[in-house]
Amino acid sequence: xxxxxxxxxxxxxxxxxxxxxxxxxxxxxxxxxxxxxxxxxxxxxxxxxxxxxxxxxxxxxxxxxxxxxxxxxxxxxxxxxxxxxxxxxxxxxxxxxxxxxxxxxxxxxxxxxxxxxxxxxxxxxxxxxxxxxxxxxxxxxxxxxxxxxxxxxxxxxxxxxxxxxxxxxxxxxxxxxxxxxxxxxxxxxxxxxxxxxxxxxxxxxxxxxxxxxxxxxxxxxxxxx
Numbered sequence: 001x002x003x004x005x006x007x008x009x010x011x012x013x014x015x016x017x018x019x020x021x022x023x024x025x026x027x028x029x030x031x032x033x034x035x036x037x038x039x040x041x042x043x044x045x046x047x048x049x050x051x052x053x054x055x056x057x058x059x060x061x062x063x064x065x066x067x068x069x070x071x072x073x074x075x076x077x078x079x080x081x082x083x084x085x086x087x088x089x090x091x092x093x094x095x096x097x098x099x100x101x102x103x104x105x106x107x108x109x110x111x112x113x114x115x116x117x118x119x120x121x122x123x124x125x126x127x128x129x130x131x132x133x134x135x136x137x138x139x140x141x142x143x144x145x146x147x148x149x150x151x152x153x154x155x156x157x158x159x160x161x162x163x164x165x166x167x168x169x170x171x172x173x174x175x176x177x178x179x180x181x182x183x184x185x186x187x188x189x190x191x192x193x194x195x196x197x198x199x200x201x202x203x204x205x206x207x208x209x210x211x212x213x214x215x216x217x218x219x220x221x222x223x224x225x
Contacts, residue, residue, distance in 0.1 A: 090148025131159030
């Protein structure tokens with residue numbers, strides 16, 4: 001697939017954005033070594049920008065980001081795409097409103113995934129960002145789009161932008177790649193806090209009607225609009 005100058009300009013901007021967002025993963029201690037990845041959909045095109053496979057975060061730059069189609073085939077770039085490319089591509093194919101996908105192995109969220117247990121909605125922050133418990137998705141092996149199928153099936157049944165893939169770790173989505181990174185930062189924060197709460201006792205879930213009110217306020221009123 002050849003890319004026009006106009007698409008190349010858009011892709012160049014997204015490669016810079018995605019490269020910079022990987023820095024948020026390290027700054028927020030969500031990844032180690034070469035694990036984890038951020039991707040972004042190319043608006044109006046069946047393309048995405050994603051981190052290359054097995055490259056150190058210190059060596060990531062706009063130039064090292066790669067472009068694939070939404071079946072994971074390399075379109076532009078010099079390096080092999082992330083091993084999670086098939087999962088990201090499946091999400092973009094089946095959730096057209098999603099513009100960014102993030103995967104990490106952040107410690108506390110991954111611990112909940114290892115237990116196969118949703119993070120209960122016991123904090124206003126969880127209600128705000130996730131609209132209820134953070135759900136658990138099925139176990140799936142890397143190598144095809146099985147992980148992507150599990151992500152999509154789970155998120156379609158939830159308001160959450162995060163899913164804890166069983167025995168694997170969190171995947172988050174958003175309208176933009178930055179939104180997906182924000183969700184990754186927040187899911188690790190609430191996973192840690194709720195873990196600490198259980199060390200002290202048994203936290204009480206928020207009433208569903210309060211969860212609905214908190215979610216609506218945060219999504220529609222909070223911040224600058």
